[in-house]
Amino acid sequence: MKGASGRTGRPKHAPRRARFAQRRADEHGSPITFGEPGRSPKSRKEPVHVPHVVIVGGGFGGLYAAKALRNAPVRITLLDRKNHHLFQPLLYQVATAGLNPAEIAAPIRRVLRDQRNVQVLLAEVTGIDPDERTISSTAGTFGYDFLILATGASHSYFGHDDWEALAPGLKSLEDALEIRRRVLLAFEKAECCAPTPEERAAWLTFVIVGGGPTGVELAGTLAEVAHHTVANDFRVIDPTAARIVLLEGIDRVLPTYSELLSARAKRQLERLGVEVRTNAKVTGIDPEGVSIGEERLAAKTVLWAAGVRASPLGQWLGAPLDRAGRVKVTPDLSVPGHPEVFVIGDLAFLEQDGRPVPGLAPAAIQEARHTARNILRTMKGEPRRPFRYVDKGSLATIGRNAAVADLGRVELSGFVAWVAWILIHVFFLIGFRNRFLVLFEWAFSYLTYERAARLITGAPPSKVVLPEPASRR
Template identity: 55%
Template sequence: MPADVANTSRPHVVIVGGGFAGLSTARALAGAPVRITLIERHNYHLFQPLLYQVATSALTPAEIASPVRGILRDQKNATVYMDTLTDIDKTTRHIRTESGRDFAYDYLILATGARHSYFGNEQWAAHAPGLKTLDDAMELRQRILIAFERAEMETADRERRRANLTFVIVGGGPTGVEMAGAIAELAHSIAHDFRNVSTRCAHVILVEAGDRVLPQFLPALSQRAKRDLERMDVDVRVRTRVEQIGEGYVVLNGGRLATETVIWAAGVQASPAGQWLKAPTDRSGRVIVNADLSVPGHNDIFVIGDTAACTPAGAAKPLPGLAPVAKQQGEFVGRLIAARVRGRRAPDAFRYRDFGTMATIGRNSGIADLRKLRVSGLLGWLLWGAVHIYFLIDFRSRIMVAMNWLWAYLTYQRGSRLITGLGQSTQGGHDGSESQDGESGTAGWRGARGLRLGSAG
């Protein structure tokens, strides 16, 4: 065991979550006289901003995720456990994990991110998966690719073929816009691979309840994004409410539409840190933190990233759930703890340095608002690509992603269009019985449906 980790006289910093916030805290404490335990329920750090590219077959999971253990390999004061936090005892300063282990802490950092919110319609989740984890992305990839396969096999029933080629994305924020653009591009790029169906006829519908897509951008940039989406044949429907989602359909503003693929990109709910801590939260479940990101009444517990509601002095609303916010908060808390354990004056308030926001729509089309500079089109797209490659966690991923993008740009092809995990359900489909997975074991369920269609056709 490295000396740094074994040295139990050093204060113990327990970090939960190996996302942008948790990892940057650990890294900021690299040289500090502390023992760090990082607990992450997966064995990898995920670069969420590129998840939609896995969901639409442009990248593979390994290109946007790296093992946490590998990232912290050379940081001798850090130990990584693949485990899940389940409970916190603030009185005895212990946390409990799913594996039944207890960890005592001197400092606790909760950086457990967020998940989807269906605004009280949790029953929609089975029909309209969201995009938050690598499993979500694989699931969506599966659904999208199977929809094209089923359309190819559906030679008799035009309505069902149409439903298979209809993709509804709910939510006009960056994830919804990126998904809509990427599915439209995918449909065009695979057109020559199909014989019975023209995938170019895919109907990609982006639904937004508000009056414009990308509402966090200036109206002119939103307008530009909408125009670019429409140029790619995306049907952008603003001021449109989703009223119902069920098996094979959605109801939009009172009208029922047949579709086999609905993607949820509308709502976010923070991880249950507020419940673990029994601390006040905002409407999205984010813990309301002090200016230094500590939990009121507990200067040894910090909540950061997507789990925190941090409203800087003078600001009207809390900082948004963005990767740079999470990273900077992690660095801040790392510096604060390092200063305290060294007996130095700790910084008193977190200040966010906002370098701007950007989003991509599709090939040659992106928008970027860099405060003093606003760009769109090809320049916005190039800038978006460069920034995302730069922020990928390791060198290998940067090279792989850059090569993949270049190849896709030159050939219009998508490299990872594999449908996997259907083995068990294949039999369910042939004999007409339901997959054992049921609706939540999605790959099996969808595989069975696909094959049932095949045997019928």
């Protein structure tokens, strides 16, 4: 039946408009009352509440949690103070001029642009009120139904924060670029600004503090840079005479691996020309070198890979923390007393079989997916399930054709472990472009010993002193 306007009483496209309006409301966080035009307000449906999930951190934990909720009836706000997701396991490649920053990072917005229930905000969190279920940030204050904290970890200098400016760590692209600058500048300083053999030796001495995977990878790659990549690029100095020193405070490198793999890693490092010193605890760092007890080691370049501490966000929850500042979570990864707040990745502390779940990318990914499933169970009124980490193994590369792999019952070292390391790391990179570029750069470097990103940023050497050329053997 037609009205005076000649149109039917029910617009043809009203249902589609209602669906579109509801989707827009879900994306922007405002509830909407919807119904058919012409109906009285009493006949309209009540506002539909869409659960709001706030995720802090765009690393492995935060990104995979958002992806796992792709088809869930929730709206997601992801906050990060960086606009990119970073593949941290390959940061040392940027620090040693093997890769460019864009090859191991991807804009978070690009990764999630097809996921309509996610809003990405470039913001830094300034406060959390778990009782009021609000989180404050530089982009405003948000209420949440569920909160996922996945902010990772930073450097720990064991109470010597003044060492940070003298020995940079490796947790961000900025850290990697600073290390690259210092390493490449050291060779330049030795060439132009070291009038005595003692000064030249100090510039050509590189000390890495910490014998974990990051320290081992840095030491092995720096040895390759000195002995191959820049070996013929200078006229005064002999880069192959560079001294790479790896210091570890306990009795072996790679302490999380078996003693057999640790011993093999040490031998492989020594074959590359790295001086490995265990039971060597650093007691002081200054611009001229490091102190190991009463011993003095002159070195102009010191790199830190010895310890980490959790993000300070965990302190705002009022939950128990471990010595590294990690939040002691319940078996379902939630905060005690606040089941709507989840902590995952490097910020979480959870024991399993008498050992803490490791702060590795695979663990963060598993925790993210498990948290997403528990959120859906909670929304359905179903009981949550405890998290169980499935250890699929760990790998560490040492240098060309050298790596170690602990795959549970199988332990590998040498070329086979190195190939496995390459394949697994390329697989976990975000985006086909990055995978292709990284593989190409590695193949080129393997065939030529070249490293394509040898750029120094910052002020050039201000003092130019040309010493006599060193004799080459």
